[in-house]
Amino acid sequence: MTMVKETKHIANPPRGGGSVNWTEFFERSGLILLLLLVITVFAILRPNTFATYANFRSIATVQPVMAVTAIALIVPLIGGRFDVSVGATLGLSAIVTASAMSHFQLPLAAAIGLGVLSGALIGAVNGTIVAYLGVNSIIGTLGIATILGGVVTGYTNGIPISSGLSPILTDISIQSVLGIPVLFILMAVIAVAVWFVLTQTPYGRNLAAVGANADSARLAGIRSKRVVMQSFVIAGALAGIAGVLQIGAQGNAGPQLVGITFILPALAAAFLGATTWQPGRFTVQGTIIGIFFLGTTISGLSLVGIQPWITDVFNGAAVVLAIALSAQLRRRRTGSLDIGS
Amino acid sequence: MQNMTERAEVTSALRINTLSKSFGQTQALDEVSFEIRGGAIHGLLGGNGSGKSTLIKALAGVQPADHGGSFEFLGTRVAADHMTPELSRSLGLRFVHQNPAVFPSMTVAENIAIGASFPTTAGKIRWKALRRHTQELLDRFEIDARAGDMVGDLRQAEQTMIAIARALQDADENAVSALVLDEPTASLPDHEVEILLDAVRRFAAAGHTIIYVSHRLDEVIQLTDDVTILRDGRHVVTRPTEGLSEAGLIELIVGHSLEKSYASAQAATPAPQGASRLEVRNLSGGPLRDVSFDVGRGEVLGIAGLLGSGRTELLRMLFGDLEREGGTVTLDGSAVRFAEVREAMAAGVALVPEDRNREGVFQGLSVRHNLSIADLGCFTRAGRINGTRERQEARQSIADHRIKTADDAALISSLSGGNQQKVVMARWLRRKPRLLLLDEPTQGVDVGAREDLYAAIRASLSDGMSVIAVSSDFDELAQICDRVVVLRDGCITDELRGKDITRQQMTHLVLASGKDAA
Numbered sequence: 001m002t003m004v005k006e007t008k009h010i011a012n013p014p015r016g017g018g019s020v021n022w023t024e025f026f027e028r029s030g031l032i033l034l035l036l037l038v039i040t041v042f043a044i045l046r047p048n049t050f051a052t053y054a055n056f057r058s059i060a061t062v063q064p065v066m067a068v069t070a071i072a073l074i075v076p077l078i079g080g081r082f083d084v085s086v087g088a089t090l091g092l093s094a095i096v097t098a099s100a101m102s103h104f105q106l107p108l109a110a111a112i113g114l115g116v117l118s119g120a121l122i123g124a125v126n127g128t129i130v131a132y133l134g135v136n137s138i139i140g141t142l143g144i145a146t147i148l149g150g151v152v153t154g155y156t157n158g159i160p161i162s163s164g165l166s167p168i169l170t171d172i173s174i175q176s177v178l179g180i181p182v183l184f185i186l187m188a189v190i191a192v193a194v195w196f197v198l199t200q201t202p203y204g205r206n207l208a209a210v211g212a213n214a215d216s217a218r219l220a221g222i223r224s225k226r227v228v229m230q231s232f233v234i235a236g237a238l239a240g241i242a243g244v245l246q247i248g249a250q251g252n253a254g255p256q257l258v259g260i261t262f263i264l265p266a267l268a269a270a271f272l273g274a275t276t277w278q279p280g281r282f283t284v285q286g287t288i289i290g291i292f293f294l295g296t297t298i299s300g301l302s303l304v305g306i307q308p309w310i311t312d313v314f315n316g317a318a319v320v321l322a323i324a325l326s327a328q329l330r331r332r333r334t335g336s337l338d339i340g341s
Numbered sequence: 342m343q344n345m346t347e348r349a350e351v352t353s354a355l356r357i358n359t360l361s362k363s364f365g366q367t368q369a370l371d372e373v374s375f376e377i378r379g380g381a382i383h384g385l386l387g388g389n390g391s392g393k394s395t396l397i398k399a400l401a402g403v404q405p406a407d408h409g410g411s412f413e414f415l416g417t418r419v420a421a422d423h424m425t426p427e428l429s430r431s432l433g434l435r436f437v438h439q440n441p442a443v444f445p446s447m448t449v450a451e452n453i454a455i456g457a458s459f460p461t462t463a464g465k466i467r468w469k470a471l472r473r474h475t476q477e478l479l480d481r482f483e484i485d486a487r488a489g490d491m492v493g494d495l496r497q498a499e500q501t502m503i504a505i506a507r508a509l510q511d512a513d514e515n516a517v518s519a520l521v522l523d524e525p526t527a528s529l530p531d532h533e534v535e536i537l538l539d540a541v542r543r544f545a546a547a548g549h550t551i552i553y554v555s556h557r558l559d560e561v562i563q564l565t566d567d568v569t570i571l572r573d574g575r576h577v578v579t580r581p582t583e584g585l586s587e588a589g590l591i592e593l594i595v596g597h598s599l600e601k602s603y604a605s606a607q608a609a610t611p612a613p614q615g616a617s618r619l620e621v622r623n624l625s626g627g628p629l630r631d632v633s634f635d636v637g638r639g640e641v642l643g644i645a646g647l648l649g650s651g652r653t654e655l656l657r658m659l660f661g662d663l664e665r666e667g668g669t670v671t672l673d674g675s676a677v678r679f680a681e682v683r684e685a686m687a688a689g690v691a692l693v694p695e696d697r698n699r700e701g702v703f704q705g706l707s708v709r710h711n712l713s714i715a716d717l718g719c720f721t722r723a724g725r726i727n728g729t730r731e732r733q734e735a736r737q738s739i740a741d742h743r744i745k746t747a748d749d750a751a752l753i754s755s756l757s758g759g760n761q762q763k764v765v766m767a768r769w770l771r772r773k774p775r776l777l778l779l780d781e782p783t784q785g786v787d788v789g790a791r792e793d794l795y796a797a798i799r800a801s802l803s804d805g806m807s808v809i810a811v812s813s814d815f816d817e818l819a820q821i822c823d824r825v826v827v828l829r830d831g832c833i834t835d836e837l838r839g840k841d842i843t844r845q846q847m848t849h850l851v852l853a854s855g856k857d858a859a
Contacts, residue, residue: 017788039750088442141781148599196725200725200728201721201724201725201726202718202721202724202726202727203713204709204715205713205717206704206714206717207653208703208706208710209703209706209710209714211705212703212704212705212706213699213700213702213703213704215699215700216699216701216702217699217703218662218682219660219662219682219694219701220682220713220715220768221681221682221683221685221686221715222683223681223683281705341613
């Protein structure tokens with residue numbers, strides 16, 4: 001008597017245990033294999049320059065700032081929102097930190113505190129615009145990024161702040177513990193902290209639920225707006241931390257970092273990361289692998305003598321390919337292609 | 342103009358011959374044959390599960406019927422199992438559903454053009470021509486709107502009429518053989534129904550054949566020339582509407598006459614057993630007006646109502662997801678007013694929503710995470726989720742509810758609809774709610790999973806949980822409910838208990854408008 005409705009077709013048939021599923025294996029570890037392949041190829045091509053401790057040390061010193069930026073990006077992305085202002089936030093926080101030391105003679109700890117706080121405040125503004133005013137996240141944060149760019153240029157007149165900075169911070173790029181660059185260690189600590197929040201706390205679970213289905217989340221008692229708001233505050237604070245680390249990596253605070261192209265590698269890494277580990281989902285682990293894949297490839301390419309403009313082409317292509325690929329994986333999981341609003 | 346002899350030959354616009362459709366064991370349509378006169382308004386009636394929707398889907402080609410049946414359109418014969426949406430359209434069938442697919446943020450002209458095509462010259466839309474064409478249509482169908490109006494600004498009845506005009510716009514070329522209106526008034530406010538009915542009469546007067554599906558019997562009697570009644574997938578009768586009363590129609594739909602033995606609910610009646618868990622008094626808001634009822638501890642109260650009766654809104658209001666305008670709700674003796682869902686949850690209320698895909702499951706997440714999303718607090722110590730305990734609980738739920746899944750880490754999208762529903766049910770039962778609200782709990786769920794769901798509900802009832810269940814499947818209500826109230830147009834009109842809780846009684850009561858009651 002009752003109409004039997006067609007049940008939703010099984011996207012991923014349940015797998016029997018036992019036999020190794022090679023498709024799944026390659027999907028999960030494809031990016032790591034690709035990273036190993038890139039390292040092997042360049043090590044063969046440039047054994048004297050690429051495959052050296054100095055080169056790997058340099059990659060491990062340069063990439064942490066970008067890695068923290070990329071980790072900042074994935075927090076709102078898990079909730080289905082884009083924050084394209086993390087680059088600008090990073091730039092502003094670096095200027096705030098440097099200026100606090102250089103112009104106001106504040107101690108290092110206070111300067112760092114102000115830098116991170118400024119990032120969190122920008123995140124709160126972004127979150128309010130997106131969660132409570134209902135502005136599309138890409139457009140809203142793009143607007144904020146543009147404003148920040150203008151403010152930074154106005155404040156600095158386009159001149160980097162390089163004097164009066166605490167040497168503890170500016171020397172950090174040459175420090176290492178047991179041969180591991182301190183910047184890399186700091187990145188690892190931040191990564192573990194964010195991983196903990198995203199996977200081990202109710203907040204992280206609620207954020208993933210909001211990103212997966214906002215209506216289901218509402219009916220499960222989750223305050224979606226607040227959760228989205230908080231994701232932007234976390235992203236802003238992380239961008240602030242990245243800004244502080246940027247002073248350490250570069251030795252000064254430059255006003256030229258605030259453009260959107262700066263975050264393209266971070267964006268590419270976040271989406272590359274979503275094609276690996278737990279395909280279709282943004283993870284801290286995947287994002288870091290993505291960053292080091294991109295950084296290593298670009299380092300290798302420059303060592304084999306490729307023109308610098310190739311870097312732009314490579315980063316741009318990586319963004320598009322990574323997003324397309326992760327969207328396909330997402331569709332396989334959920335039947336929906338779109339990301340974010 | 343056709344001459345008289347031709348008209349005589351082609352009196353039936355559509356003939357349906359021995360149409361059958363089975364879903365596994367279920368025979369949704371069983372050799373249904375009837376014909377529809379050209380130019381008439383033909384009512385298609387039947388209770389839930391009578392086969393109406395299946396018949397319409399077969400006509401539209403979206404769900405072809407079984408081999409053996411056929412349709413004849415103005416003389417063209419089509420095998421029912423070969424029907425496709427394209428063929429259905431080219432044979433001149435047009436469909437307008439209860440929530441017409443109009444685009445509220447576009448103009449009337451744009452909405453009209455989307456149904457056919459934008460007139461263009463070298464790729465540029467000829468807006469003037471489109472506006473003229475639209476205005477002609479609006480004039481022809483006497484729709485009170487202009488080509489440049491935003492559709493979202495129009496009344497709902499007019500939006501439906503725009504959808505109808507869009508479906509009929511190529512009627513000049515005699516291309517339309519019949520227009521099927523599927524419950525067009527179900528979600529319309531009362532005062533707009535008449536506007537739409539007038540429009541339907543005008544469409545018919547202009548020579549269109551109309552198949553009108555509705556649960557509102559007073560409308561059907563007012564409007565239609567002929568009616569066809571289906572019951573349990575079989576054709577009962579096709580006859581002129583004239584001479585039929587509402588009671589007569591109900592008798593045909595239900596299968597036998599019913600004595601009015603049911604208790605007419607003048608006021609809220611106290612719950613039959615034990616102390617009452619929930620007391621709802623004069624609840625108003627949205628479509629609901631002065632709704633009052635009680636639910637006892639361990640009781641299952643069913644709500645029988647049609648689409649648009651306010652059944653879903655009632656549950657949403659009790660769950661804090663919709664604001665109420667008036668009335669009081671008392672849960673275990675204390676007055677409650679939930680501003681948001683989490684307050685209702687904290688008070689021990691749970692809701693299994695109607696649309697599992699849209700509002701129940703999280704498709705990208707694992708079975709385990711889907712299970713624990715509403716009771717994460719139980720595993721969290723010092724801000725950290727205890728993964729081991731969460732996994733144990735998930736495995737327990739999977740075993741208890743007989744959820745068929747590879748393991749607790751599998752994506753929920755890998756499960757069948759019935760098993761996804763079990764996950765949603767388990768999520769809420771794990772919270773040990775005092776009051777469980779079920780909105781179409783077994784929609785699209787196979788028989789086996791359905792029994793598992795009922796078993797899970799029964800198990801929690803013995804712990805004193807109370808249930809309010811909304812279902813279009815009246816057999817289901819008859820099976821699981823201790824008591825059923827009938828919701829009609831936002832009001833509770835009747836109450837059924839014990840042996841009176843039958844599909845026939847409920848069908849009878851939700852259909853009766855009370856207008857011709859003695």
